[in-house]
Amino acid sequence: IRNIAIAAHVDHGKTTLTDNLLAGAGMIADEGEATRLMMDTEEDEQERGITIDAANVSMTHEYEEQNHLINLIDTPGHVDFGGDVTRAMRAVDGALVVVDAVEGAMPQTETVVRQALREGVKPALFINKVDRLISELQEGPQEMQERLMDVIGDVNELIRGMTEDMDNVEDWTVSVEDGTVAFGSALYKWGVSAPSMARTGIGFPEIIEMERNDQRLELHEQTPLSDVVLDMVAEHFPNPLDAQPRRIPRVWRGDDEAELARQMQEVDDDGEVVFMVTDISMDPHAGEIATGRLFSGTIKQGQELYVSGTVGQNRVQSVGIFMGGEREELDRGVPAGNIAAVTGLRDAIAGSTVSSVEMTPFESIEHISEPVITKSVEAKNMDDLPKLIETLQQVAKEDPTIRVEINEDTGEHLISGQGELHLEVITQRIQKNQGIPVQTGEPIVVFRESPQDASREVEGVSPNRHNKFYITVQPLSDDVVDAIKLGEVSMDMPELERREALQEAGMDKDTSQEVEHIHGTNILIDDTKGIQHLNETMELVIEGLEEALNDGPL
Known part of the structure; x- marks a missing residue:
């Protein structure tokens, strides 16, 4: 068994590559150029030409006289749908990172590599659209190899930067020599890797000649992309037992x-x-x-x-x-x-x-980004309001990167997401799939601020005037914030383990022992000394803190 995800920057060719693999496994007809986008099953994905939802497929591939079951997830490349990539990485053991040979490693390439490594998922690299180097840029073998080695170097630089604290950093990097890098054209369905070159005798000089002579069909027949990539998956990605x-x-x-x-x-x-x-x-x-x-x-x-x-x-x-x-x-x-x-x-x-038994749950899946844009949504017909509320609740359940709330002052339903495209897709699906005509307000960018220095003490008095609370706000170090974002520090951890993780991130020992709560990237510290019965009201303090943080800009 191999559980893998295909991940990349938008439009680098993930879904076209997946079509190739499905055709190679005999699951869809092998029809000329691979442009069917079988994994984009939603109508809006076909219309927009991008993957919006992560799609699952299982296929079999014979490698070294052994049948392998490959469970594959094709993930979105657009930054607005990055939550699907984060969640997919929890389910898989290997990530096939696809990079456009012309564009090279892009911002979302860095994001998907980070998401994979954070979950302990082993990467391999497929450099796509190599045909463009020949047909559009007219590059020769030497120029081509230099460009491709630069792409590999950039990806490895990303990997090394994210695995500094891990054992055997080189076990995570990719290289042509060990077979964890493949090259090819998902559109024209040919591919090569070091093992395939040794087996077929087809290297870059032969590829350039055949591409320029318009012998793409022969190239596909002699070194089919699906075989090259699936062999790499079977050989280099770990099975669940490992x-x-x-x-x-x-x-x-x-x-x-x-x-x-x-x-x-x-x-x-x-x-x-x-x-x-x-x-x-x-x-x-x-x-x-x-x-x-x-x-x-x-x-x-x-x-x-x-x-x-x-x-x-x-x-x-x-x-x-x-x-x-x-x-x-x-x-x-x-x-x-x-x-x-x-x-x-x-x-x-x-x-x-x-x-099947009650147990400690898995660590929560930490999404790299939080909602950054908000729109109001209301039903055009009041009769549709109950159905709209039910649909919005379902949307929030399906997509944890969407936040749905009611503005208590106006009664409006507000949805917050990763970007305008994210919210546009959600509202269009509500109208098309659920048949609820809606109107939306102008998008509002979520406002966030952070203190630069420690504030003065602010006093809060209870309604009966018998209790006083004092609170100050001060910035956390970037290392502590990163540790929270990466899931290295959370309230789910045993207290001793959490203290050690905070100290490793630079928090002093005394402060790390006084952590009462973590919400988002904010930490509540109990700095009181000798106050009796505080634990009886701490739950209410935490509730008030969460409400203030959820509704405020901090």
Whole structure:
């Protein structure tokens, strides 16, 4: 088994590459140039020519006389839909990073590499659109190789910068020699790598000659892209048995001596069911589908499972895997190590831990960016208001990077997202898919500010005048903020572990021992000395703090 994601900057060719892999696996017809975009199943994705939702597919590939099941997630490249990439990385063990040979590594390339490494996901590199270097830029073998080596160098620079604190940094970098880099054209369906060149004798001089002689079909037949890429996936990406012992301590803070930890690290089919939901989607026939990674056990129809953060159990209605846009149900269930699609988990949201026993949940999925733009949404017909409210709640459940709230002063429904395109897609889908005519207000950019220096003490007095609170605000260091954003520090951690992580990020020892709460990238410190019964009111203090932070600019 290989669980992989394809990730890249927008328009670098991820979905066209995925079409190639599907054709190579015999799942779609191999029809000339690969422009079908099978994984863009939504109408608006086809119209806009970009991937909006992460799409799952399972395929088989024979490598060294062994059949491999490859569970693949095609992720969006546009920055507005980066939340899908973040969630996909929790489900996979390998990330195939696609880079345009002409444009090189772009801002979103850096983001997807960061997201992969943060989750302990091993990268490999496919440099796409090499045909453009020959046909448009008229480059010769020497110029081409220099340009391609520059791209590899840029990607490795990103990787080294993000793995400085990890063991064996070079294990994470990519290189032509060890076969973790491939080159090619997803549009014309040919590809090469060091192992393929050795096997076929087709290198860059032959590619240039065949491209210039318009022999692209022969090039595809002699060195098909799908074989080159899927061979690289099978050879260099870890299977769940190798990946989970390394990844479990990174994403789960439970007792590593417990039987459950052993079952997850050994990918035990017969163990307790432990399933991490990474995506929620709606199917008009099946209802809500929870997709995610099964770390242990076998998930089957009829099981009663716990969902983290909720009371009681949910009953599994059906279990299957995705084949393109279609979900194939499996009566025998799905075993550990796979990406599964499950219905019946009504209480689950993206990020939920689902299990057959009550357990410490997985670390929450930390999204790199938070909502930056807000629009008001209202139903044109008042009769549609209840349906609109229900739809907005469902949208927030499916996409954790969307925030939905009601402005208590005006009664307006406000949705906040990653950008104008993000909100435009959401509102269009509400109108098209749900049949609710809506009108939206002008976009408002979310305002944020941070203190430059420590403030004076501000006094707050309780209504009965018997209690006084004093609070000051001061900036956190960039290293502490980064540690919170990267999930290295959270209230879910054991207290001792949290203190050590804060001290590593530069916070002094005394302050790290007085942390009461973390909300967003803000920390509440209890600096009081000898105050009795403070713990009885601390919950209310935290509630007030969260309300002020949610509604204010800090």
